[in-house]
Amino acid sequence: MILALTFRTILVIINIAAVAVIVVVIGYKVLSVRREPKEKSAQNLTPFLDDQELEGGHLERVLRWALLFSTIVAVVLPVYWVLEPNRQTAEADGFQKRAEERGATLFANSSMPAYDNTKSLLCADCHGTDAGGGSASYTITPDAIGNLKARPIAVTWRAPALNTVMYRFNECTDAELAAKAPNCTRAEQQVTQIITYGRAGTPMPAWGVAGGGPKNEQAISDIVAYLKSIQLSPAKARAQVLQQVADLKAQAKSAVATAESNLADAQAKLATAETKKAKAAYQIEVDAARESIINSRAFEQQIANASQGELLFDVNCARCHTKGWSYNDPAKPSVPPPAPAGSGAFGPSLRDGSVLEQFPGLPADDPKTPGFQKQYDWVANGVEAHKGYGVRGISSGSMAHFGAILTKQQIDEIIKYERNL
Ligand code: HEC
Numbered sequence: 001m002i003l004a005l006t007f008r009t010i011l012v013i014i015n016i017a018a019v020a021v022i023v024v025v026i027g028y029k030v031l032s033v034r035r036e037p038k039e040k041s042a043q044n045l046t047p048f049l050d051d052q053e054l055e056g057g058h059l060e061r062v063l064r065w066a067l068l069f070s071t072i073v074a075v076v077l078p079v080y081w082v083l084e085p086n087r088q089t090a091e092a093d094g095f096q097k098r099a100e101e102r103g104a105t106l107f108a109n110s111s112m113p114a115y116d117n118t119k120s121l122l123c124a125d126c127h128g129t130d131a132g133g134g135s136a137s138y139t140i141t142p143d144a145i146g147n148l149k150a151r152p153i154a155v156t157w158r159a160p161a162l163n164t165v166m167y168r169f170n171e172c173t174d175a176e177l178a179a180k181a182p183n184c185t186r187a188e189q190q191v192t193q194i195i196t197y198g199r200a201g202t203p204m205p206a207w208g209v210a211g212g213g214p215k216n217e218q219a220i221s222d223i224v225a226y227l228k229s230i231q232l233s234p235a236k237a238r239a240q241v242l243q244q245v246a247d248l249k250a251q252a253k254s255a256v257a258t259a260e261s262n263l264a265d266a267q268a269k270l271a272t273a274e275t276k277k278a279k280a281a282y283q284i285e286v287d288a289a290r291e292s293i294i295n296s297r298a299f300e301q302q303i304a305n306a307s308q309g310e311l312l313f314d315v316n317c318a319r320c321h322t323k324g325w326s327y328n329d330p331a332k333p334s335v336p337p338p339a340p341a342g343s344g345a346f347g348p349s350l351r352d353g354s355v356l357e358q359f360p361g362l363p364a365d366d367p368k369t370p371g372f373q374k375q376y377d378w379v380a381n382g383v384e385a386h387k388g389y390g391v392r393g394i395s396s397g398s399m400a401h402f403g404a405i406l407t408k409q410q411i412d413e414i415i416k417y418e419r420n421l
């Protein structure tokens with residue numbers, strides 16, 4: 001590997017050889033002076049070539065050498081000029097590729113080829129090895145429940161897909177993207193921000209030194225480079241959203257099955273319990289399992305009856321706008337049900353007419369209403385951080401936007417749902 005004769009190694013070898021020659025020549029001169037201490041006559045007294053030789057053969061020889069070196073310069077400069085842009089692009093690509101490789105290692109978990117047990121941060125454990133989304137075990141603290149006497153609750157928190165994250169945070173216009181505008185780095189900045197500071201109150205930790213995490217800016221930018229390199233095509237990103245809706249429906253169905261099997265287990269235990277104390281304990285389990293069957297059925301009903309707008313809201317928006325949605329688990333008695341849809345979490349409440357205040361206009365769910373259109377612009381494209389939206393909104397830049405991964409019709413459906421919350 002090291003001995004492979006690349007252009008680079010050849011240059012290194014030539015350089016080493018040149019240095020070696022210089023050392024030998026200097027050494028020889030020094031030693032030869034020592035060995036022959038005999039004095040030489042001064043140079044201005046030493047006879048040199050006569051005029052005939054100087055202006056004839058000697059001059060010609062000097063000129064021949066000059067011609068040779070001029071030719072070398074004349075040939076090499078254009079060759080350099082032709083090759084240099086390619087070398088520069090290759091270097092820039094290589095730079096990018098090495099950043100992506102380092103990012104891949106940081107992202108990986110032990111089931112991935114890029115994994116390195118001294119470097120990897122295991123993002124893939126929560127976000128999925130294909131970055132298509134996953135889940136994380138998390139504990140809701142008594143503090144977060146608002147009752148210091150409550151028990152901590154173990155939940156499974158959904159982690160969003162990252163193979164579409166650049167689309168969601170990229171507020172750059174299509175024209176900017178097509179032109180690969182150099183200033184089109186809004187998504188990069190936002191994702192860097194999230195990774196650096198994490199999401200307080202969720203399993204997403206801060207990874208950057210600035211956020212109290214372990215990694216410097218170089219590492220975070222390597223991760224962002226990796227994420228950029230694995231973004232799905234727009235068509236696949238759209239398909240993934242529909243898959244998430246299908247998964248949600250499947251999850252609602254399986255919750256009922258899980259709750260029913262939990263009840264059967266608890267009943268079996270109750271039937272074989274001998275002591276009074278054990279009976280009482282299993283009775284509590286049976287009651288809880290019965291309740292979770294009711295909750296799971298209600299959830300299944302809700303999903304089955306949900307409009308397309310509600311389902312799309314669930315998979316795209318609820319994690320930021322509905323407290324508890326991300327760890328909703330109706331089959332598990334200990335997990336509290338989510339707050340009313342859209343009542344606010346990381347993003348503000350969208351309920352009880354608050355979006356109609358922000359984007360006014362009636363009829364509320366007619367896509368031609370001016371407020372509806374403004375709300376569409378906001379949800380599809382948003383505005384840059386610190387700029388205004390709606391009547392009194394100021395963008396923080398931290399809301400995801402969906403123009404690139406949802407169709408106009410899908411976003412209209414979501415907005416109709418929101419305007420009636
Ligand atoms: C312990 C699990 C866990 C680990 C490890 C983890 N994340 Fe997250 N991450 C989450 C969860 C959960 C969320 C969603 C938080 C929420 O509900 O708002 C999230 C959110 C994000 C988001 C925001 C996405 C969006 O659309 O809002 C980004 C970007 C992200 N993570 C990147 C990373 C990177 C990069 C790593 C590795 C350096 C990483 N995460 C490691 C759990 C994790």
Ligand code: HEC
Pocket residue numbers: 313316317318319320321346347348349350354355358375378379390393394395396397398399400402414415418
């Ligand atoms: C990553 C978290 C996140 C996701 C995902 C998200 N939002 Fe938001 N949303 C926010 C934040 C934060 C704000 C507050 C504005 C700001 O900070 O820029 C907001 C504001 C809004 C507002 C304006 C509310 C007001 O009264 O000012 C609307 C409407 C909205 N979101 C709709 C949606 C819809 C629809 C979706 C899904 C298609 C969605 N959001 C997904 C975080 C999110």
